[in-house]
Amino acid sequence: EAGVTQFPSHSVIEKGQTVTLRCDPISGHDNLYWYRRVMGKEIKFLLHFVKESKQDESGMPNNRFLAERTGGTYSTLKVQPAELEDSGVYFCASSLKTGDYGYTFGSGTRLTVV
Amino acid sequence: GNSVTQMEGPVTLSEEAFLTINCTYTATGYPSLFWYVQYPGEGLQLLLKATKADDKGSNKGFEATYRKETTSFHLEKGSVQVSDSAVYFCALSDGKGYSTLTFGKGTMLLVSP
Numbered sequence: 049e050a051g052v053t054q055f056p057s058h059s060v061i062e063k064g065q066t067v068t069l070r071c072d073p074i075s076g077h078d079n080l081y082w083y084r085r086v087m088g089k090e091i092k093f094l095l096h097f098v099k100e101s102k103q104d105e106s107g108m109p110n111n112r113f114l115a116e117r118t119g120g121t122y123s124t125l126k127v128q129p130a131e132l133e134d135s136g137v138y139f140c141a142s143s144l145k146t147g148d149y150g151y152t153f154g155s156g157t158r159l160t161v162v
Numbered sequence: 163g164n165s166v167t168q169m170e171g172p173v174t175l176s177e178e179a180f181l182t183i184n185c186t187y188t189a190t191g192y193p194s195l196f197w198y199v200q201y202p203g204e205g206l207q208l209l210l211k212a213t214k215a216d217d218k219g220s221n222k223g224f225e226a227t228y229r230k231e232t233t234s235f236h237l238e239k240g241s242v243q244v245s246d247s248a249v250y251f252c253a254l255s256d257g258k259g260y261s262t263l264t265f266g267k268g269t270m271l272l273v274s275p
Binding site for chain 1: 166198203204205206207208251253262263264265266267268
């Protein structure tokens with residue numbers, strides 16, 4: 049079974065530019081989560097999709113971040129315009145059932161804003 | 163709100179040494195507790211978990227016991243290997259809503275031969 053795939057693995061962009069991160073969950077997993085780790089700090093929850101619906105987006109830092117999951121398959125997380133404080137590692141995870149602690153995480157996308 | 167505090171790293175050990183990584187938490191109710199591990203270049207992997215007080219999670223020689231009285235979930239291993247070098251994250255889920263995780267900052271473990 050293929051795992052959770054994220055790309056790009058690394059991205060370096062200038063402040064003010066736009067970046068789009070992509071996550072392909074495990075096939076059949078309705079639940080998809082985005083988390084972020086800013087350097088030296090905790091991994092923080094950003095949002096949760098159930099299929100194509102946003103179930104909880106309480107962790108999204110501000111309106112420069114837009115997440116989508118068209119058709120309930122892969123998800124994208126767009127940052128526009130990027131700021132220096134957006135630098136960090138963005139993790140995606142998926143699970144079969146809501147409340148299922150069997151998350152599978154991707155390797156993450158390391159975003160550097162310069 | 164919920165929070166997890168774990169010891170600062172890096173923790174540097176020689177092979178076969180005993181490992182303890184401390185983790186304490188703050189949460190309402192009865193959270194579930196987890197240890198995740200991130201090996202270099204890989205994603206987060208669930209290492210072990212405990213869902214109620216006094217439960218012991220174990221996997222790959224690692225153990226952690228859910229201590230409600232001290233709000234702790236310390237990770238231990240009796241004899242570490244070079245292959246255990248990784249970043250270890252303590253986390254909790256309060257079981258409410260949709261089971262999002264609250265993580266600690268992570269502790270890097272470096273094991274030398």
